[in-house]
Amino acid sequence: NAGVTQTPKFQVLKTGQSMTLQCAQDMNHEYMSWYRQDPGMGLRLIHYSVGAGITDQGEVPNGYNVSRSTTEDFPLRLLSAAPSQTSVYFCASSMGQNTGELFFGEGSRLTVL
Amino acid sequence: TQLLEQSPQFLSIQEGENLTVYCNSSSVFSSLQWYRQEPGEGPVLLVTVVTGGEVKKLKRLTFQFGDARKDSSLHITAAQPGDTGLYLCAGNNFNKFYFGSGTKLNVKP
Numbered sequence: 001n002a003g004v005t006q007t008p009k010f011q012v013l014k015t016g017q018s019m020t021l022q023c024a025q026d027m028n029h030e031y032m033s034w035y036r037q038d039p040g041m042g043l044r045l046i047h048y049s050v051g052a053g054i055t056d057q058g059e060v061p062n063g064y065n066v067s068r069s070t071t072e073d074f075p076l077r078l079l080s081a082a083p084s085q086t087s088v089y090f091c092a093s094s095m096g097q098n099t100g101e102l103f104f105g106e107g108s109r110l111t112v113l
Numbered sequence: 114t115q116l117l118e119q120s121p122q123f124l125s126i127q128e129g130e131n132l133t134v135y136c137n138s139s140s141v142f143s144s145l146q147w148y149r150q151e152p153g154e155g156p157v158l159l160v161t162v163v164t165g166g167e168v169k170k171l172k173r174l175t176f177q178f179g180d181a182r183k184d185s186s187l188h189i190t191a192a193q194p195g196d197t198g199l200y201l202c203a204g205n206n207f208n209k210f211y212f213g214s215g216t217k218l219n220v221k222p
Contacts, residue, residue: 004155031208040122042201042212043156050208058209090155102146102203102210104155 002026006091006105013081013112021076021108023091031094032074033058033102034066036087043090049074081112116140117204119213126192127221134187134200134216142204142211145178145185150199150215159187192220 007022025032033048035058045058049068063085065077074093078085089108094100117138126132136145144163148156160169162178162185169176173196175188185202197220202213 033210035212040214042117042119042214043203043210044212045209048208056208059211092155101158101161102148102156104157106153106155 004091004093004103004105006089006108008108009106010109011111013078013110015082015112017081018077018079019081019110020078021089021091021110023074023076023105024072025074025091025093025103026072027093027095027103028071029093029095029103030071031096031100032068033092033094034064034074034076035090035092036060036085037090037107038087046076046089078110081110083112086110086112116211117202117213119200119202119216121216122214123217123219125219125221128193129191130220132189132192132218134189134218135184136186136202136213137184138204138211139183140204140206140211141182142206143182144205145182146203146205146210147176147185147187148201148203150201156199156201189218192218194220194222196220 004025034046035043047066049055091105092102147159150156160176165180165182167178173190200216
């Protein structure tokens, strides 16, 4: 009954450090996506993928990289963290595309000092 | 720039009152969804509306999609403390979901 699993839940980085936020889903969903949530801003799409080997940019892709080598996993990489990337990050997956329900993980809270 | 504007941003009401949350955009969406989010958790889907003019009811919650598929509303009848949370609308076009900034609802007993 795992659904969408995100790790880590909390992370503190120094400016310039790199890290990877992990996201895994066990529902065999083709569509996966990453969002960041900032106070008063709702959720903003960073990157998304419609299947293994296919990724595309969302609203706010700068400073983030993704890859999709398997259906299950969709990691988000920060190559050189900046304080502006302090946020709560959510991974979500979906069966369908235009009308499919997004299933979210519990979020990863990242602080960049 | 937010593609979807939600109003109001904050709403604090007494148990039993009715309320309406609005979600407006200048863009047309192929579908619109409403999610509810509790602190420390990810959003959970409440409803998806697809057809212009569509109205969906979920117990005390009524959702409407505008005729032009640019706006939506969520009406809650006789709000209860369990309705407290952050309500988010999300429009979908070509695999991209755009979320509104959210309405934080507090229902006092």
